[in-house]
Amino acid sequence: IRPAFILGTTNNMDSPVATECSVTLPLSAGGEFTVSTKTYVTTLAVTQLAALELLGQPLDGPLAELQAAAGLMQAYLEHLPAYVQELKDAFGGCYKNTVLLGRGRSMAAVMNGSLVLKEAAKVILDGMSVAHFRHGPLELVDEDLGVLLLAGDEHTAQINRGLAQDVVKFGGRLHWIGYQPEPTLLSLTLPRVSSLVLPLFEILPLQLMTIALGELNGVQPGIFRHIGKVTKTE
Helix, strand or coil, rough: CCCCCCEECCCCCHHHHHHCEEEECCCCCCCCCCCCHHHHHHHHHHHHHHHHHHHHCHHHHHHHHHHHHHHHHHHHHHHHHHHHHHHHHHHCCCCCCCCEEEEHHHHHHHHHHHHHHHHHHHHCEEEEEHHHHHHHHHHHCCCCCCCEEEECCHHHHHHHHHHHHHHHHHHHHHHHHHHCCCCCCCCECCCCCCCCHHHHHHHHHHHHHHHHHHHHCCCCCCCCCCCCCCCCCC
16 A cells, blocks of 8 residues: 655655655765765755654754754865774774664664675674663673774763773773763764764764775775665565
8 A cells, every 4th residue: 555645865866766755855965886875974964854844843953054064074084094094903803793883863873884884895793772782782792892882962872881881891892983082992083063963974984984894804895796786676
């Protein structure tokens, strides 16, 4: 049964998605030839604006935040070679058993980061929520397990910090990803941004990690072996 209303987003306004939706929001991300990077970030931006519009919330402030974020992201990526080398130094030889954790808004980066690392770097990296990991998989922690933990929103960062400290206490290798470095933890630092913009930034180090781990793994990052840019078979 066809839904009464379908809201879609696409980077190709001639695609089946565009023609089948009741309303289609264009991403206008430009050309993209490997795993989703620009289209992922623009999807987050456009769908957050759509949610605010559907709730009757003003858009002027959020639009200004997102426009400013574009400049911050460009500035961050200007240091791409240095960040990739930092990631290679941090993960050389120790990425075989690694999990990626977060909660709330950060779950977007957790699930997409896990996906693109499999696609682009051919590395199996499991993504799950902090709560899920706490309730069982925490038993996996030892010196052979790596944990990437997204700090996330300020009001839940303290809970995530507690798990991070437990991982370190149990002997795991943990990297804290957030705007505020933790003095007792290995940290990958992000710019400090609003909660609206944070999900757009959290994916950046994970996208760069596909380059770093691909090179460490002897794989040309982002080249498809068995599938293509667009999945056409269910």
